Amino acid sequence: MTKRGPRGPVPIYRMIVNAIKDDIATGRLKPGQALPTEAEMCTTHEASRLTVRRALEVLREADVIYTIRADGSYVGPRDAPQIREPREFEKIAADLAVSIKRGVYGPDQVLPSQLELIEEYGVAKKTVSAAVALLREQGWAYTVPAIGTFATHRDKWPWTSQQIAADVIERIESGRSGPYEGLPSESEVMEEYGVGSETASAAVALLLEQGRSLV
Numbered sequence: 001m002t003k004r005g006p007r008g009p010v011p012i013y014r015m016i017v018n019a020i021k022d023d024i025a026t027g028r029l030k031p032g033q034a035l036p037t038e039a040e041m042c043t044t045h046e047a048s049r050l051t052v053r054r055a056l057e058v059l060r061e062a063d064v065i066y067t068i069r070a071d072g073s074y075v076g077p078r079d080a081p082q083i084r085e086p087r088e089f090e091k092i093a094a095d096l097a098v099s100i101k102r103g104v105y106g107p108d109q110v111l112p113s114q115l116e117l118i119e120e121y122g123v124a125k126k127t128v129s130a131a132v133a134l135l136r137e138q139g140w141a142y143t144v145p146a147i148g149t150f151a152t153h154r155d156k157w158p159w160t161s162q163q164i165a166a167d168v169i170e171r172i173e174s175g176r177s178g179p180y181e182g183l184p185s186e187s188e189v190m191e192e193y194g195v196g197s198e199t200a201s202a203a204v205a206l207l208l209e210q211g212r213s214l215v
Contacts, residue, residue, distance in 0.1 A: 012045060013051045013052075013054040013055040014058075016041065016045050017058050020055070020064070021059075024075055030083060031076065031080035032074060032081045033074065034072050034073070034074055035056075035065060035073040038056075041055075056073055088121075089130035090131070092117065092123070092131035093131040097135065097138070097140045100140050100141070100151045100157075107152065108150050110150050111148070111151060113148065114132070117132075135149070139152060139158045140152060154192075155192075155193065156194065159199065161199050161200075161202035161205075162206065164189060164200075165203045165210070168184065168203070169210070184204075186200045
């Protein structure tokens with residue numbers, strides 16, 4: 001299929017290629033950013049899926065983009081941090097992780113069943129299964145076959161330095177400063193949050209950047 005351009009007929013796949021290159025050149029698409037889905041590009045460009053796939057192939061061959069199977073296509077280079085909207089299963093996993101952090105589900109407490117999550121979020125079973133699998137992968141939960149999925153203990157959580165700093169500040173401001181007095185030392189952070197020295201050191205540095213000093 002072709003459309004008439006200023007210099008005559010232009011294949012639709014080539015118009016898609018040019019449009020994506022233009023979006024990258026103008027900054028509308030940034031390195032690491034996810035491209036629209038094939039379905040979205042079909043609608044935008046009034047093209048068939050075969051035409052869209054041909055355009056993506058041309059862009060891949062030119063090292064403009066790269067594609068991850070069952071995930072999507074991203075603007076290159078590959079080492080650029082990925083930028084994309086969270087998927088539905090990631091949003092569900094994030095909601096449950098927040099509930100675990102806030103104590104809605106305590107250590108070893110059972111999480112909602114798949115049927116309950118399907119009803120609450122209005123999604124398919126495979127979406128819920130992916131959310132639960134992500135929770136397990138990240139360390140927020142564990143599953144006992146034929147029984148259920150349970151919240152893990154605090155020292156198993158996937159703490160980052162930013163999350164630790166935010167948690168410490170929240171606990172201090174709410175009067176729940178923890179087993180230490182004042183701010184924790186690097187060793188106390190390592191012990192309480194179950195992280196390595198590098199993460200603990202970064203968390204302490206973040207606290208200091210916010211104008212707080214160690215006690």
